[in-house]
Amino acid sequence: MISSAAQLLGARRVVVKVGSSSLTTLDGGINLEALTALVHACQQLRERGTELVLVSSGAIAAGLAPLGLRTRPADLATQQAAAAVGQGLLLAHYTRVFAEHRATVAQVLLTVDDLIRRTTYTNALRSLEKLLALGTVPVVNENDAVATAEIRFGDNDRLAALTANLLHADALILLSDVDALYDGPPDTGGQPVARVRGPEDLNGVTLGRRGRAGVGTGGMVTKVEAAQIATSHGIPAMLTSAANAPALFAGEQVGTFFEARGRRRGARLAWLAHLAHVKGRLIIDEGAVQAVVRGRRSLLPAGILRAEGDFEASDVVEICDAAGAVRARGLSAFSSEELPQMLGRSTTELGADLGPDYERPIVHTDDMVRLEGTL
Numbered sequence: 001m002i003s004s005a006a007q008l009l010g011a012r013r014v015v016v017k018v019g020s021s022s023l024t025t026l027d028g029g030i031n032l033e034a035l036t037a038l039v040h041a042c043q044q045l046r047e048r049g050t051e052l053v054l055v056s057s058g059a060i061a062a063g064l065a066p067l068g069l070r071t072r073p074a075d076l077a078t079q080q081a082a083a084a085v086g087q088g089l090l091l092a093h094y095t096r097v098f099a100e101h102r103a104t105v106a107q108v109l110l111t112v113d114d115l116i117r118r119t120t121y122t123n124a125l126r127s128l129e130k131l132l133a134l135g136t137v138p139v140v141n142e143n144d145a146v147a148t149a150e151i152r153f154g155d156n157d158r159l160a161a162l163t164a165n166l167l168h169a170d171a172l173i174l175l176s177d178v179d180a181l182y183d184g185p186p187d188t189g190g191q192p193v194a195r196v197r198g199p200e201d202l203n204g205v206t207l208g209r210r211g212r213a214g215v216g217t218g219g220m221v222t223k224v225e226a227a228q229i230a231t232s233h234g235i236p237a238m239l240t241s242a243a244n245a246p247a248l249f250a251g252e253q254v255g256t257f258f259e260a261r262g263r264r265r266g267a268r269l270a271w272l273a274h275l276a277h278v279k280g281r282l283i284i285d286e287g288a289v290q291a292v293v294r295g296r297r298s299l300l301p302a303g304i305l306r307a308e309g310d311f312e313a314s315d316v317v318e319i320c321d322a323a324g325a326v327r328a329r330g331l332s333a334f335s336s337e338e339l340p341q342m343l344g345r346s347t348t349e350l351g352a353d354l355g356p357d358y359e360r361p362i363v364h365t366d367d368m369v370r371l372e373g374t375l
């Protein structure tokens with residue numbers, strides 16, 4: 001049985017995510033002592049030669065006090081404003097403290113869209129790879145100042161899991177204000193869980209949504225989801241408190257270790273299975289189900305019975321069988337306006353009728369995830 005310590009000591013590249021609750025004080029300021037201790041702990045990893053990407057929350061919380069706000073605002077515009085103020089402060093502190101170790105910090109702000117479109121996905125990947133190759137510490141956060149409610153990750157736990165996937169990291173480390181996953185909310189007598197081998201180990205575990213004083217966003221639910229995204233893609237995950245980071249990085253057994261289960265696979269479409277904002281549905285016939293789901297082929301217009309919803313080309317659609325069960329998700333190459341004239345027709349006929357652009361599949365197999373076993 002591989003230990004979390006062994007996984008970490010041998011890691012070539014890790015993604016560390018730290019939550020708002022670990023970085024901010026109760027009255028909405030940045031907890032400089034905690035941030036400094038975190039940076040020193042991260043340096044332990046880097047000095048062993050491990051590449052580190054830090055996904056840091058805390059922008060909204062850090063922006064509250066400077067704006068005279070007492071609690072996290074409910075409306076998106078004020079959250080955006082607080083994040084725009086707080087993110088700069090946060091980065092200034094990371095830059096200063098990492099500089100004590102002669103390390104250069106790089107800020108990377110991502111939206112869901114950046115990890116969806118093929119071009120922007122490749123861009124994000126190339127940029128992060130280059131930053132690591134140059135020896136910097138990329139500090140990633142959601143681009144809260146511009147992310148709308150509709151296209152938000154909403155929580156950095158999943159953003160961190162998708163970043164770990166994107167970068168083929170060897171481990172995802174989730175640091176919070178609680179030292180482990182408990183089998184029930186820790187303040188009501190839950191007991192720590194040391195190891196999660198698979199979903200069966202989560203039976204009977206009660207996950208709370210809200211953390212301390214509502215500073216964090218997802219509670220334990222999004223952390224366990226993030227761990228599951230990582231492990232199902234072959235990446236082990238570890239969850240403990242930021243205060244325990246030095247012990248964890250030194251190889252001690254602390255917190256909860258989620259064993260990797262799935263095989264490592266292409267990262268680009270991970271978001272499709274776990275997080276996509278679905279804009280429409282394509283209902284397909286039985287022949288198309290066989291071809292697309294079993295045969296792993298592209299979805300052609302001939303097999304589509306009808307299209308539902310209002311979507312643009314490159315938006316995410318669900319691909320459903322005639323009974324309505326979702327069998328796959330993918331990026332539609334055509335908009336909902338273009339589709340009706342194409343459905344049920346062969347690509348050769350469409351090419352002859354409408355031009356060569358219409359000979360393409362509706363959803364290319366490379367732009368699709370089959371959902372059996374992933375959800």
Ligand SMILES: Nc1ncnc2c1ncn2[C@@H]1O[C@H](COP(=O)(O)OP(=O)(O)O)[C@@H](O)[C@H]1O
Nearest residue numbers: 019020021176182184208211216217218219220
């Ligand atoms: N089963 C559980 N095990 C551990 N912590 C839990 C559990 N259920 C709810 N929690 C709460 O989740 C909180 C962490 O989530 P959150 O506040 O979103 O953290 P962060 O800001 O680190 O993302 C903990 O403070 C804890 O009170």
Ligand SMILES: N[C@@H](CCC(=O)OP(=O)(O)O)C(=O)O
Nearest residue numbers: 020057058059060155156217
């Ligand atoms: N992007 C937001 C953080 C959202 C979030 O996931 O917060 P948390 O649950 O504390 O990790 C911010 O920087 O405030």
